Amino acid sequence: MSSITHELASAIRSINDYPKPGIVFRDITTLLGNPRAFRRTVDELVQPYAGLKIDKIAGMEARGFILGGAVAHQLSAGFVPIRKKGKLPHDTVRIAYSLEYGVDEMEMHVDAVKPGEKVILVDDLIATGGTAVGAVQLLRQIGADVVSCCFVIDLPDLGGRKKLEALGVEVRTLVE
Ligand code: PRP
Ligand code: ADE
Structure with a gap:
């Protein structure tokens, strides 16, 4: 290590x-x-993307907001909140998903990303990957180009990383 x-x-x-x-x-x-x-942590998350032109960071409620906001600031990118259902005021796209200890629905504003914009997804942890796969599907639904996903923690036994990679998304993690 x-x-x-x-x-x-x-x-x-x-x-x-x-x-x-x-x-x-x-x-x-x-x-x-x-x-x-x-x-x-923020320095390590940002370092692989230094010099890339990234339009938006997307972060999942709630822990993804903390890390995603810091990463967006460092990369001079915008920030897109992916929220649990019922919290966003404008028109949304919504998806049901399951995670290690439950099921839920998440939403994003339909106009949060313009078609073709380059987006990195940021969260604290990937376990089953249900949350991250749902977020990638929402982002792609509105035309985002999801260039990478990064997490502080990977729980590899739960298989989330492999599910994301099967969607053709690069996955970066700091700690297993
Ligand atoms: C946690 C974590 C990830 C998700 C990972 O969020 O922050 O978003 O679970 O699990 P998965 O890979 O099995 O989908 P949680 O829904 O607990 O929300 P919180 O950040 O509001 O605590
Ligand atoms: N989200 C999903 N599984 C988790 C875990 N084991 N610890 C913290 N957050 C999680």
Whole structure:
């Protein structure tokens, strides 16, 4: 494990049996509250995209907003919130999805991305990939060119990364 991976991994707290029995919840609030770890996380997420012309960062509610906003700022890109249903005021596209511990629906404004715009999807964690696959489908539905997806944490045993790659999307992660 590289020293940066080790530093970030040690800043993440694990909580057993949350939100349901059998789930080991990877809690990034400890990483976010650590100034050095938070800065290094954002730097590592951004570094592969330095110099690329990216129009928008899309982030999933809620943890994807925190990291996606910081990445958007660093890349001088716009930010697109992908929200849980019923929160966005204008016309939306909506999709049902399942994740490691539940099912839900998410939405995005129909005009959040113009056809052909280059978008990177950012979230804290990929587990089953249900959330990220749903987000890529929404983005593609309105014509976005999803050039990459990045996450702080990958839970490889749950197979999400492979599902995204099967859609032809590049996936970058920092910690397994
Ligand atoms: C978490 C996490 C990802 C998703 C990953 O979000 O932030 O978005 O689960 O799981 P998956 O790969 O199995 O789909 P959650 O829905 O718990 O929302 P939150 O950020 O509001 O806590
Ligand atoms: N989202 C899906 N699975 C998760 C986990 N194990 N920890 C934190 N967030 C998650």
